[in-house]
Amino acid sequence: MTTSRRRFTQGAIAAGAIAGAPAIGRAQTTPPVSRTIRGVMHGDLRVFDPVWTTANITSYHAHMVYDTLFGVDSKYQPQPQMVGKHGLSDDRKTYTFELRDGLKFSDGTAVTARDCVASIRRWAARDGAAQHMFARVADTPVKDDKTFQIVLKEPYGLVLDNMAKTGTNVLFVMREKEAQTDPNQQVQTIIGSGPFIFNQGAMVQGQRYVYDKNPNYNPRSEPASYSAGGKVVKVDRVVYENIADEATAIAAIKAGEIDFIEYPNVDLLDQLEGDSAITQEVLNKQGNMGWARLNFLYPPFNNVKARQAMLYTVHPSDVMKATFGNPKFFRGCGSLFGCGTPMENDANTEWFKGGQNFAKARQLLKESGYDGRPVVVLQATNVAYMNNAATLIAQWMKEAGFNVSLQASDWGGVVTRRAVKTPPDQGGWNVFFTSASVNAFGNPIGLVGHAATGEKGWFGWPSDEKHEVLRDKWAAAATDDERKAIAREMQENAWNFVPHIYYGQWFQPSALRNLKGMIGMPELVPFWNVEKTA
Amino acid sequence: MIAYIVRRLLSTAIVLAIVGLFVFMLLHLAPGDPAAIIAGDNATEAQIAQIRKLLGLEDALAVQFGRWGWRILQGDLGISIFSNTPVATLILQRMEPTISLAVMTMLVAVSLAIVAGVFSAARAGSAFDRLVMGFAVLGFSAPVFVVGYVLVYIFSINLRWLPVQGYKPIADGLWEWLRHLILPSIALGLAYVALIARITRASMLDVLAEDYMRTARAKGVSQPVMLMKHALKNAAVPIVTIIGIGVALLISGVVITETVFNIPGIGRLTVDAISKRDYPIIQGVILVFAGVYVAINLLVDLAYTLLDPRIRY
Numbered sequence: 001m002t003t004s005r006r007r008f009t010q011g012a013i014a015a016g017a018i019a020g021a022p023a024i025g026r027a028q029t030t031p032p033v034s035r036t037i038r039g040v041m042h043g044d045l046r047v048f049d050p051v052w053t054t055a056n057i058t059s060y061h062a063h064m065v066y067d068t069l070f071g072v073d074s075k076y077q078p079q080p081q082m083v084g085k086h087g088l089s090d091d092r093k094t095y096t097f098e099l100r101d102g103l104k105f106s107d108g109t110a111v112t113a114r115d116c117v118a119s120i121r122r123w124a125a126r127d128g129a130a131q132h133m134f135a136r137v138a139d140t141p142v143k144d145d146k147t148f149q150i151v152l153k154e155p156y157g158l159v160l161d162n163m164a165k166t167g168t169n170v171l172f173v174m175r176e177k178e179a180q181t182d183p184n185q186q187v188q189t190i191i192g193s194g195p196f197i198f199n200q201g202a203m204v205q206g207q208r209y210v211y212d213k214n215p216n217y218n219p220r221s222e223p224a225s226y227s228a229g230g231k232v233v234k235v236d237r238v239v240y241e242n243i244a245d246e247a248t249a250i251a252a253i254k255a256g257e258i259d260f261i262e263y264p265n266v267d268l269l270d271q272l273e274g275d276s277a278i279t280q281e282v283l284n285k286q287g288n289m290g291w292a293r294l295n296f297l298y299p300p301f302n303n304v305k306a307r308q309a310m311l312y313t314v315h316p317s318d319v320m321k322a323t324f325g326n327p328k329f330f331r332g333c334g335s336l337f338g339c340g341t342p343m344e345n346d347a348n349t350e351w352f353k354g355g356q357n358f359a360k361a362r363q364l365l366k367e368s369g370y371d372g373r374p375v376v377v378l379q380a381t382n383v384a385y386m387n388n389a390a391t392l393i394a395q396w397m398k399e400a401g402f403n404v405s406l407q408a409s410d411w412g413g414v415v416t417r418r419a420v421k422t423p424p425d426q427g428g429w430n431v432f433f434t435s436a437s438v439n440a441f442g443n444p445i446g447l448v449g450h451a452a453t454g455e456k457g458w459f460g461w462p463s464d465e466k467h468e469v470l471r472d473k474w475a476a477a478a479t480d481d482e483r484k485a486i487a488r489e490m491q492e493n494a495w496n497f498v499p500h501i502y503y504g505q506w507f508q509p510s511a512l513r514n515l516k517g518m519i520g521m522p523e524l525v526p527f528w529n530v531e532k533t534a
Numbered sequence: 535m536i537a538y539i540v541r542r543l544l545s546t547a548i549v550l551a552i553v554g555l556f557v558f559m560l561l562h563l564a565p566g567d568p569a570a571i572i573a574g575d576n577a578t579e580a581q582i583a584q585i586r587k588l589l590g591l592e593d594a595l596a597v598q599f600g601r602w603g604w605r606i607l608q609g610d611l612g613i614s615i616f617s618n619t620p621v622a623t624l625i626l627q628r629m630e631p632t633i634s635l636a637v638m639t640m641l642v643a644v645s646l647a648i649v650a651g652v653f654s655a656a657r658a659g660s661a662f663d664r665l666v667m668g669f670a671v672l673g674f675s676a677p678v679f680v681v682g683y684v685l686v687y688i689f690s691i692n693l694r695w696l697p698v699q700g701y702k703p704i705a706d707g708l709w710e711w712l713r714h715l716i717l718p719s720i721a722l723g724l725a726y727v728a729l730i731a732r733i734t735r736a737s738m739l740d741v742l743a744e745d746y747m748r749t750a751r752a753k754g755v756s757q758p759v760m761l762m763k764h765a766l767k768n769a770a771v772p773i774v775t776i777i778g779i780g781v782a783l784l785i786s787g788v789v790i791t792e793t794v795f796n797i798p799g800i801g802r803l804t805v806d807a808i809s810k811r812d813y814p815i816i817q818g819v820i821l822v823f824a825g826v827y828v829a830i831n832l833l834v835d836l837a838y839t840l841l842d843p844r845i846r847y
Binding site: 044046047052053054055056058126128167168184185186188204205206207208241243244245247248251252254255257382409410411412413415416417419434436440447448449457458459 | 570572578581582687691811
């Protein structure tokens with residue numbers, strides 16, 4: 001059999017058409033690029049249940065899919081979101097909430113008060129701030145389909161703040177069916193009443209997570225403000241692309257393959273200069289804070305003088321310079337509550353204003369009775385700012401007179417070892433480095449690391465009775481002014497007993513390509529209100 | 535031959551069992567706690583402990599190994615700790631990009647390298663030969679990520695001909711699939727072109743020096759026939775060996791290329807699983823890799839009998 005040139009050409013065209021057919025079929029269901037935002041977020045989305053984990057990226061995911069009863073506005077005030085009306089009884093012990101009209105889950109079913117109460121109870125089983133609140137909650141009765149209450153045993157000032165909080169864990173409203181899942185088990189079905197629907201069929205685990213506009217979502221009429229206000233979705237689809245290599249992400253945004261990078265590597269930002277389609281914007285205006293935890297259980301940091309010595313040993317700006325280079329991206333901060341938060345103050349910060357002082361540090365260390373035993377400093381080599389902080393601070397600790405044993409592993413190794421309570425020479429540790437959103441530092445109840453409850457608390461296990469009394473007082477305060485006054489007291493006390501050390505506050509810009517309307521806020525990158533300009 | 539294959543398959547089971555035990559022990563004795571990673575940085579010790587209990591990580595190592603081994607015997611690679619997805623599903627999802635990349639890379643590498651190697655041998659010492667061997671040294675020396683970034687800079691950012699990153703399944707269209715593989719295949723393939731070209735040249739030079747080649751030349755056999763029909767077939771055993779090793783290495787070792795070009799392949803899956811301490815994925819992937827190595831080695835050994843009738847098992 002012979003094949004003519006014409007037959008061959010016909011065959012080739014037919015083969016091409018067959019090969020291209022699936023793409024044509026899919027094109028009808030895939031939104032156009034002009035209606036799709038593709039973003040590279042700060043990490044891979046590993047867990048989908050926002051109650052099960054405190055990972056920030058899971059909270060981002062949940063804000064897309066679920067809605068919240070309250071949101072927080074740009075003045076950090078809680079504002080009703082799914083709630084329409086709410087009130088507080090005269091004795092300040094009963095909160096009544098009524099849902100607004102027309103709320104539906106993405107499966108079309110109506111949101112009811114029972115869904116809300118089940119969600120509140122599941123959240124309260126895991127979240128530190130909620131647990132603090134629920135120690136004072138007597139009941140959460142459902143009054144009717146749209147109304148429920150939180151009945152307190154005693155007045156508590158943070159009910160609405162806790163219900164509105166961003167960060168982790170956030171009070172997201174799930175269907176009652178999912179919300180009744182054991183809080184220690186992951187929810188398997190992801191159905192919310194938020195502005196987007198999670199498109200699990202289009203997901204490639206570890207690579208791509210797809211969110212489609214929720215046609216059942218009914219936004220509030222107020223303008224968007226942080227996580228409060230109208231969550232108006234202006235695109236058809238948002239895709240979280242997980243690009244592990246930072247240089248590849250930069251190349252991809254330059255080539256127009258992605259539209260957003262949450263935290264581009266600061267060393268590579270120069271490459272984005274000169275491209276008129278790409279802007280750089282600091283969305284999280286409070287930034288993040290690096291902190292070193294000191295182990296209160298063992299020498300030398302079971303002695304307050306040794307902990308105070310660390311205040312004079314660390315120079316935050318120099319740590320920041322090593323990682324972020326350009327001073328516009330960082331600052332030193334001496335406030336226990338972070339700088340830029342409503343609770344920021346300068347009580348008892350002479351140590352910070354005076355700067356690094358090795359003579360003072362050596363004197364304090366001597367007064368602590370330090371015997372020269374090795375001080376185990378954990379170094380996470382795969383996280384640049386932690387790695388740099390460990391290297392520099394270990395060097396300074398040597399200059400201050402500590403006998404430092406710097407022990408390297410990846411971050412996964414550090415998170416395992418930091419939970420070990422045995423002495424440092426038997427697998428334990430003395431110092432590890434991590435970070436948190438500065439917004440979180442502004443709330444001494446919300447951030448679990450602010451607790452000084454000893455071995456019941458977070459890694460490092462600081463212990464101080466006065467601190468705990470003040471935390472409770474702060475939570476019970478009725479007004480912001482009262483809280484600010486208590487915050488000063490807390491800080492005055494904290495920098496005497498030194499629960500931890502800060503090594504700098506940084507502000508990483510995001511890269512945006514032809515996007516407008518991004519809501520810059522701490523601890524969340526919302527994709528409602530955002531539109532593509534090209 | 536059949537007895538040989540059966541023997542090899544039996545030995546494969548033993549190899550896989552040893553690999554399984556070794557990997558299990560190595561992973562569980564190394565530092566790292568998936569529960570702590572799952573829980574997030576703001577989690578309390580109590581929350582982490584609850585997750586550990588739920589995942590069965592508090593059981594004795596022997597119990598955990600027994601549970602895993604029993605599942606493997608039933609053909610179940612387990613469930614990802616993080617995503618609750620069966621490991622077999624994740625591996626299958628990630629195999630398509632990796633196999634696509636490996637096949638494309640080897641197609642590019644083999645076709646270029648064998649031609650280059652054969653003609654280099656035929657013109658040993660010529661300018662062409664020196665050029666090809668110089669290129670081979672360059673191919674070996676240039677790291678994949680450097681070549682990758684250079685290619686991206688030229689063809690994706692400047693010329694905008696090809697995508698920077700990502701992978702499209704073949705079901706999305708042949709052209710989309712192909713254009714996403716061109717740059718990674720070239721970046722990855724350069725080293726293999728160099729390797730296979732050098733082996734081909736060396737093997738061909740040995741064969742060309744044989745008496746029967748001199749006889750063929752004396753009998754007036756044309757140069758192309760002599761090279762491609764007589765010499766190449768006899769020089770093929772080491773070439774097939776290196777191609778087999780190359781394919782196995784490609785399937786298990788394309789981590790850097792998959793990272794630079796953001797391809798959701800098996801390499802990325804493994805690295806992500808290691809950073810998260812997702813033990814079932816790591817164990818499953820390594821078992822699959824071991825199986826692939828053994829299978830490719832078997833195929834290469836069987837191919838010898840086709841290429842050289844003197845080889846019998």
